[in-house]
Amino acid sequence: xxxxxxxxxxxxxxxxxxxxxxxxxxxxxxxxxxxxxxxxxxxxxxxxxxxxxxxxxxxxxxxxxxxxxxxxxxxxxxxxxxxxxxxxxxxxxxxxxxxxxxxxxxxxxxxxxxxxxxxxxxxxxxxxxxxxxxxxxxxxxxxxxxxxxxxxxxxxxxxxxxxxxxxxxxxxxxxxxxxxxxxxxxxxxxxxxxxxxxxxxxxxxxxxxxxxxxxxxxxxxxxxxxxxxxxxxxxxxxxxxxxxxxxxxxxxxxxxxxxxxxxxxxxxxxxxxxxxxxxxxxxxxxxxxxxxxxxxxxxxxxxxxxxxxxxxxxxxxxxxxxxxxxxxxxxxxxxxxxxxxxxxxxxxxxxxxxxxxxxxxxxxxxxxxxxxxxxxxxxxxxxxxxxxxxxxxxxxxxxxxxxxxxxxxxxxxxxxxxxxxxxxxxxxxxxxxxxxxxxxxxxxxxxxxxxxxxxxxxxxxxxxxxxxxxxxxxxxxxxxxxxxxxxxxxxxxxxxxxxxxxxxxxxxxxxxxxxxxxxxxxxxxxxxxxxxxxxxxxxxxxxxxxxxxxxxxxxxxxxxxxxxxxxxxxxxxxxxxxxxxxxxxxxxxxxxxxxxxxxxxxxxxxxxxxxxxxxxxxxxxxxxxxxxxxxxxxxxxxxxxxxxxxxxxxxxxxxxxxxxxxxxxxxxxxxxxxxxxxxxxxxxxxxxxxxxxxxxxxxxxxxxxxxxxxxxxxxxxxxxxxxxxxxxxxxxxxxxxxxxxxxxxxxxxxxxxxxxxxxxxxxxxxxxxxxxxxxxxxxxxxxxxxxxxxxxxxxxxxxxxxxxxxxxxx
Numbered sequence: 001x002x003x004x005x006x007x008x009x010x011x012x013x014x015x016x017x018x019x020x021x022x023x024x025x026x027x028x029x030x031x032x033x034x035x036x037x038x039x040x041x042x043x044x045x046x047x048x049x050x051x052x053x054x055x056x057x058x059x060x061x062x063x064x065x066x067x068x069x070x071x072x073x074x075x076x077x078x079x080x081x082x083x084x085x086x087x088x089x090x091x092x093x094x095x096x097x098x099x100x101x102x103x104x105x106x107x108x109x110x111x112x113x114x115x116x117x118x119x120x121x122x123x124x125x126x127x128x129x130x131x132x133x134x135x136x137x138x139x140x141x142x143x144x145x146x147x148x149x150x151x152x153x154x155x156x157x158x159x160x161x162x163x164x165x166x167x168x169x170x171x172x173x174x175x176x177x178x179x180x181x182x183x184x185x186x187x188x189x190x191x192x193x194x195x196x197x198x199x200x201x202x203x204x205x206x207x208x209x210x211x212x213x214x215x216x217x218x219x220x221x222x223x224x225x226x227x228x229x230x231x232x233x234x235x236x237x238x239x240x241x242x243x244x245x246x247x248x249x250x251x252x253x254x255x256x257x258x259x260x261x262x263x264x265x266x267x268x269x270x271x272x273x274x275x276x277x278x279x280x281x282x283x284x285x286x287x288x289x290x291x292x293x294x295x296x297x298x299x300x301x302x303x304x305x306x307x308x309x310x311x312x313x314x315x316x317x318x319x320x321x322x323x324x325x326x327x328x329x330x331x332x333x334x335x336x337x338x339x340x341x342x343x344x345x346x347x348x349x350x351x352x353x354x355x356x357x358x359x360x361x362x363x364x365x366x367x368x369x370x371x372x373x374x375x376x377x378x379x380x381x382x383x384x385x386x387x388x389x390x391x392x393x394x395x396x397x398x399x400x401x402x403x404x405x406x407x408x409x410x411x412x413x414x415x416x417x418x419x420x421x422x423x424x425x426x427x428x429x430x431x432x433x434x435x436x437x438x439x440x441x442x443x444x445x446x447x448x449x450x451x452x453x454x455x456x457x458x459x460x461x462x463x464x465x466x467x468x469x470x471x472x473x474x475x476x477x478x479x480x481x482x483x484x485x486x487x488x489x490x491x492x493x494x495x496x497x498x499x500x501x502x503x504x505x506x507x508x509x510x511x512x513x514x515x516x517x518x519x520x521x522x523x524x525x526x527x528x529x530x531x532x533x534x535x536x537x538x539x540x541x542x543x544x545x546x547x548x549x550x551x552x553x554x555x556x557x558x559x560x561x562x563x564x565x566x567x568x569x570x571x572x573x574x575x576x577x578x579x580x581x582x583x584x585x586x587x588x589x590x591x592x593x594x595x596x597x598x599x600x601x602x603x604x605x606x607x608x609x610x611x612x613x614x615x616x617x618x619x620x621x622x623x624x625x626x627x628x629x630x631x632x633x634x635x636x637x638x639x640x641x642x643x644x645x646x647x648x649x650x651x652x653x654x655x656x657x658x659x660x661x662x663x664x665x666x667x668x669x670x671x672x673x674x675x676x677x678x679x680x681x682x683x684x685x686x687x688x689x690x691x692x693x694x695x696x697x698x699x700x701x702x703x704x705x706x707x708x709x710x711x712x713x714x715x716x717x718x719x720x721x722x723x724x725x726x727x728x729x730x731x732x733x734x735x736x737x738x739x740x741x742x743x744x745x746x747x748x749x750x751x752x753x754x755x756x757x758x759x760x761x762x763x764x765x766x767x768x769x770x771x772x773x774x775x776x777x778x779x780x781x782x783x784x785x786x787x788x789x790x791x792x793x794x795x796x797x798x799x800x801x802x803x804x805x806x807x808x809x810x
Contacts, residue, residue, distance in 0.1 A: 009315075009371035010193040011416060012037040012183065013063035015093040017075035020120035024069060027172035028179055029314065032067075035183040036194075038315035038373060038416065053080040056089060057096045062416070064193065065186055066097035067179060068160060069169070071109040072121040074149035086148060091156045105182050106160035107175060110168040122149050194371055202364035204317065210358030211290040211318060215283040233283060234295050235461035238454045238491070239305045240281045242270070242441035254304070260285070260294075262441045264310025267409070267419040269436065271427060272443030273615065274602035275492025275522070278422040279322075281443075282379045285420065286318035289375060299456045302449055316375040316418065317368060319360070321348075324383035326397070329354065330390065337399030341411060344404025345369070372416025382427030382606075383599055402428070406435040424599070425606060445489030451478075454491060458498045474501045483511060486616045487518070492602060493615075496521040510703050512657030515622040522602050536601055537623075539593060541630065542576040543569065543604065544614065544623035548651065552576070559647040560624070562617055566610040569594045618650060625654035635659045636670040643675060643690040656697045664706055671697055672710060679718040679735075681725045688731045695738040702742055712744040719745065743793050750791045755801065757794035760787040 012032050016025055032039040040063050056078070060066065068090060075088045083092065097104050109116060118124050125146050129139060167182065169175040187193060218233045240259040259281060262268055272278045288294050292314070294307050326333060332347045332354075339347075349362030368374050384398045409419065421438060433440065446454060455474050459467040474497070478488060484507070487493040496518040501507055507514060519537065527533045542552075543564070550557040552575040553568045564572070570590040577593075579586035597604045598612055607613045614620040628638065635655055642648035660667035675694035677683065684691055701708055719739045722732045739745040743752065749760025766782040798804040 009373045009416065010037050010065060010187065010190070011040055011063040011372075013040045013060050013066045013093065013097065014069070015060075015066055015090050016069035017071070017073045017088075017090060019075075020071055020073040020117075021069055023172045024071075024169070024175050027176035028067060028069065031176045031180040032183060033315055035180055035187065037065075037183060040312065040314075053078040053082065053089075053092070057093065060093050060096045060102075061100060063097070063102065064190075065103045065105065065183075066094060067183075068094050068104060068106045069175070070106065070153070070157065070160065072116065072153065074122055074153055086152060088152065088156070091152075091159070094160065103186060104160070104164065105167070105179075105186070106164055107167045107169045107179065108157060108160065110170050113170045122146060122153065194367075202361070202368070203359055207317070207358040207360055208290040211286050211320070214358075215287040215290070215320070218280075231461045233280070233287060234297065236454075236457050237280065237284050238446070238450050238457065239301060239307050240277055240284075241305075241444040241447075241450070243444065245439070256444055257441075258305070258307055259441060259443070260307045260310060262439075263418070263420055264312050267413060267438055268421070269428065269433065269438040269440045270420065270422045270443060271425050271440065272422070273425060273490070273605055275490050275615075276443045276445070277491045278443060279379050280491070282320060282377045282420065282422060285375075286320040286377060289313060289316060289318040297457065299453060299460055301453050305450065305453075313375060313418070316373055316416075318375050318377060319365065319368075320377045321351075321379065322383075323378055323380045323401070325355075326351065327383075327385050330388060330395075330397075333385075333388075333397035333400060334390070334395045335397075335400040336394070337396035337403060339400040339404035339407070341404060341408035344401065344408055347400075347404075369412065369417060370415065374412075374417045375420070376412075376417065377420045379422050380424075381421055382423040386595075402432050402436065406432075406437075409436065409438075427606070446491060446494065447489070451488050451494060454494055455498060458495065459502075462498075462502070470502065470505070473505055474498065474507075477501065477507055481507065484514075486618060490615070492522060492525075493518060510657065510700050512622070512654055512661075512700070515618070515654070519603065519619070519622070526600050526602055536597065538627075538630070539573060539576060539597060540601060540603060541623040541627035543572050543597070544620045545627040546572040546575075547620060548624045548648075559645060560617075560620065560651070562620070563607050563611045563613040566594060566612065569597075569612055621651040622654045625651050625658055628655055629658035635667060636674050639670055639674040639693075643678075643693050644687055646689055649689065649693055649696075652693055653696050653700070657700055660701065660704065660706070664701075664704070667697075668701065668706060668708075668710075671701075676711065676714055679714050681718070681721050681727075684718070684722070684727055684731060684735075685725065688728070688734075692731075692734060695734060698738060698742060708742055712739075712742055715739050715742060715744040716746050740791055740793060745791070745793075749786070749788050750794070752793055752797045755797055757790070757797055759790075759794070761785070762787050 014025065014028050014032070016028075018025060029039045040059060070090070075090055077083065077086055078089055078092065087095075094104050094106075118127075123146060126143065129142055134142070167178060169178060216232045216234065218231055218236060241256045242259045242262055244255055244257040245262075259268075259270065263285065270278060270281075288309060292309070294309050300306075329351060332350050335343065345366065349366055351362075352360050352365050353362040365374075378401075381398065381401065384401060386398050387394055387396045389395070405419070405421070412419070419438070421436075425442070428436075452471075452475055456467065456471040459470045459474075463470060478484060478497070484497070487497060497507065499521060500514060500517050520533075523533045523536060527536055546552045546568075547562070547564050548557065548560040550561075552572045553564075570587070573590040573593050574580075574586045577586070577589065579589065594612075598606050603615050603619050604612055605615055614623075638655060639652060642652060656667050656671070659670070671694055675690055675697075678687075678690035678694060698708060698711060715735070716739060719736055722735055725732075736745065740750065745751060749758060751758050761784040764783050764785055766780060768777050769780045770777045798810050801807075801810065804810050
């Protein structure tokens, strides 16, 4: 059955060669847009000849009129069994449109136009060949091909002019003017179609200006508000990656694709973790659609990450909806979870009437939808409340939306509309995804290349004068910090690292201080009220400790668990609030707080099957230690209980840091009492974990400038004894490195005596030196060389000395 074209936006397919008509091609797109058409331009098929012919022609089927531009270049000839007559892709596209009964509007190069460049003529290929080292046989083959192409061009011109008006063009401006007239004439002859963006008095230009203003601003954590007002999204955005489709991955060297390419090809469901960049991409997509281009950036990305404006989205209006905002309009969300298309459209139309974003009204949106000119961007389906009760009736907004979408998409998409739907991981169940029928494209973490681009763009936006210095510094610093790897591939957490590094040109070795700052920055960006921030942080800490120990859910655990069920999470939150678990108030309150932590905190995420876990286990470990410190649990008792359990190692380091924050001597006493005995050779041989925990804590204590003389003698004796013991080399190395940092390495030549580095000098006698690669022989006088590289302690003596940087003796 033929589709109903009433009030639909006409789509025009632009068919031409590209190499010779680039400027004319852009002029045609402008003319089509001005006339109210959605332009579907051909792509540079010469650059990608592997595309199947059937896929090329399917694009023509989606349009209502075809414009053919023909000069004197044959273009790509598809190598397809069905193309036995050596026809160009441009001719095949025209023939497909004619076969479908669509109008074909040809524009031919005016034969009297004498200034057409010679290099854009088919015969010029022979001239080019003279500069190449071709055999006589190759030249003859090329000559036959050029002749065949010229004959095919003549035949194509004849076909185009048969029973069609002959339109001639010269310059791009001439073509733009003439094509605009031709398309307006086509619209007059086809009243069933309505020009794009001419709905219900809707001012599309004003709306797009509004979209640009709304989407170009960006909030950066940790910078002054005046500076933030000068930062724009295009300054800090980095391309978003998703997994490639299976058929794409088979033909690629890489298993990923750019998200902008995937949405350019089809409607999508995009899940991603909090802070992964879902909302940022939604704004970016709306911004470039409003601007009509992907703006260039002075901090370029590698070629494989370069985004290009999706041709299939030209002329579509971005309708960006943050679904969490719908929660403030409960009257629009009533229903038991079984909406149809009409109910969804009515709800969204009512929302637009209430809010009128950029002047968009409900009637205008409906008209644009019927025209097929919408890109509907629904961000955060999991942030739309699952249910609410009103007058004794249960309403299910999220289920209403998904049910309505499932019913609407089969109608919306054939009209030409497109949908981008986002959520956190597991935001949609398997059944919902199956009903929607949307291809899924989960956001990939930032890889090393994009991390570096992100860092450089962030500093270029925040501090242009120092951008290169700071960007290079942080990138080099992160390369040395294996302990921060898990924080670098999230835009949210990498932003926090940029902020922290910007404060002092280094990231603190004190991992406790770093995590404290990152969590503060993450929660600050999500909970503007400081009191609410603190409340959320304490709830997260209670959850983290319960996942570690099993408390509040009736379990006793030796090792922490990295996931918790929703029912267990509710029990933890009820226990933390001191409420009765079986009461209605306790149950409802816990469920609401659990939903808030999972949906908004950015630190506790859904894991599927009604389970949750922290963004990374290190956040759980930090917050569990924070909870223990709040409860004033004895550090020494936890060291005795858990020091030998590897899974508790980092939690105990965090706990030591928290105690040492305001009770440093208590923290050191606990180390000396419980862990120092583990430096004996017997203990090291049996289990090195407690000793390694001690050494990590001492590293942090030294960074905090605590006095550690009570540990250095034991550490020095352990080092000396380890040389004769059968210890794992990694354990021995770890002890010696710690001894060096703490000044307990007392070997001659590596330490400091009376504030002066004790360098073990070796005398090198004078003599001839023969240089490599025949560079000659030279006489070198006697000199001294240090037996060992300069150690950390020796260099610190230079830094701490009053004249260390001024006295040449240093």
